Amino acid sequence: MIMADFAKRMKSMERSAGIIRGLFGTMNDPGVISFGGGAPAKEALPVDLVRMIANDVIRIDSRGVEALQYGSVLGLSDLRESVVKELLAPKGVEADSSNILITSGGLEGINLLCQLFIDPGDVILVESPTFVHCVEIFEMFQAKCVSVSMDDNGMVPEDLEEKIKLHSPKMVYVIPTFHNPTGRTLSLERRKKIAELGSNYDVIVLEDDPYRDIRYSGKDLPPIKAFDATGNTVLANSFSKIFSPGSRLGYVLASDEITSKLFDAKTATNSHTSMLPQVICAEFFKRGYYPAHHEMICGLYRERRDAMIESIDAFFPEGTKRTYPDGGLFTWAELPGGLNTTELLTESLADPDVRVAFVAGEGFYIEGNGMGNNCMRISFGSVQPERIREGAKRLGNLISKVMHRNG
């Protein structure tokens, strides 16, 4: 046993690290119908395309050396070009590939932005509820997280402005589209307003938008970054939902000044993102596989969303509120009758007639005062429709039973 002290940041993150282990630790039991994890469907993974591409290009006379040798810090240039042309331009974001950094997954983008901006004690404003995994990152950087209220249209700009005035934050962290955990989407008007607030108060708006590309109903909205006139908004995104999460590929779009600092921080973190997945993902776009693959996965998730929403409406008790996501992998339910979802989860997993997992709501709130304890995140992305119906039915029955028991 060493006696040397760990750094202060490791103490700061103990709470959130504990929550993450608790939330996601026991979700892989095959006997359980799991609405818990946030992983994409395995049917959405382009396994055959990846093999075909590897077989074509991992050759001495093709891209084999490039895929295995050291690469450039910002990432593979043709992958960065594809981001600009196929993922940003169609969404109304004009960008130059020199402002794109390829990261080791979307979370690394969040991490690198913290390296750039967060000193211990700095305030980061987050949505209430928010993605707890990012709170863990923020706490590793010894930031103080303060929550901003949300409604059905996402983060409330009036509350954001008030919190900016009150706390002089360094950063605002926002998941604008098909939000994790709630599935909500920030309205157009608010996107403009949040970009403006970032510029006017000189706060970094960290826009984490990993679900935006899997929209399967409703009208597309431009990212907050499209309304950024000053470089205060930084867009972090991921290939996890449209290509493959295990590849750990993401990207950051930032101003020249921020990109130059990101270059230094990335160099000092892991030199560059793994080349083998970068080469294969770049070819996936260059060969034009993305549009058809995208259509396939959107169809798959639309069917699952529909199955989940119909089942919740059919099987959950009256008084249940749920969101209707136009994309992404999650819905969020608020249960009536003072039910505690943490207790419900324990009972659900223990009852041989139920055994349905979800994520209890309270872990997504940084307030820690019981907020969200009647809420649940319900993930439908990785469950087949008939299992969704069966799981929602079992869970709905359990909820009714518990409500009845509680009187």
Next chain:
Amino acid sequence: MIMADFAKRMKSMERSAGIIRGLFGTMNDPGVISFGGGAPAKEALPVDLVRMIANDVIRIDSRGVEALQYGSVLGLSDLRESVVKELLAPKGVEADSSNILITSGGLEGINLLCQLFIDPGDVILVESPTFVHCVEIFEMFQAKCVSVSMDDNGMVPEDLEEKIKLHSPKMVYVIPTFHNPTGRTLSLERRKKIAELGSNYDVIVLEDDPYRDIRYSGKDLPPIKAFDATGNTVLANSFSKIFSPGSRLGYVLASDEITSKLFDAKTATNSHTSMLPQVICAEFFKRGYYPAHHEMICGLYRERRDAMIESIDAFFPEGTKRTYPDGGLFTWAELPGGLNTTELLTESLADPDVRVAFVAGEGFYIEGNGMGNNCMRISFGSVQPERIREGAKRLGNLISKVMHRNG
């Protein structure tokens, strides 16, 4: 232009980031014979094996889903088993795979250890000279680096103990085998002594050992970690030199307590290392490709080392001192006659009859007082033998010319 302040750590790393950009920025001109970069030979990359493995296992009914889906934080279990059995046990290190974390390249291991242990102002002891890229990491963590002297047998333990007493460091950073930049190897006696000093003074010994597996002459030595009785030594290694640098795969071997904290820091950095390269590297070991590949690359580098040493001895002026590495990719030359290698490099690249690159020595010293300004790191790993002879001849002639001119 944003007005928001960057974090203090970005200011701390400006000096070292500038050195790295300067050192490695302009090394890819095909008209130059480059002894500059530290990349492995492209002939040492297992391009055909990687394609074959991908073609076999990236299938729905094999490891395709595993390679593309989210994975576990510590890394793929069969890859961790291979580390234990094929890379550690033969070197005299007994380890359990639960103490192995697979990282996104060797540098990420260094970075994560800093996350665990370094608060701003903490002292890290480093060799003089040392690997400047790691100094950049240390400065990102706002550590204060203090140098410990080296001789032909590596870091000098007497000076290390004195500096420990003087500075109460949190960490000692040491590259024991075929050291970057000098090619020197820490003696057996000193390995024992440094492990002991870590334990006795409760300092973390960060053993960075990415070259150790490419030994092509001399007798193998156990890592410092083999002599660690208390868990104070942490071994960070890389697959870059034995498999592929572009894959960004490395590993850390640490005590239970440290591994548990590494789990949290890795989660908050990028969740886990990319699965596609992990699956392929795991199969590379499981299928038994490593021993023959290892023999091939050792033969290749031995030939290049021999060509370089013979050429330096033949073409560099009398009074030149150089190291004789038993492995790795570098030798280190100290030039006579008060020559300044930074100026020499400029002249070498500008002279159409020379155009040979190397890395000038002074950037590897944190002292910044002119130390190493008559030294050069000479990398022979990625240059074919006939080009090594030609390059060393041209460079030797230039050195003689400059010495003659200087009188």
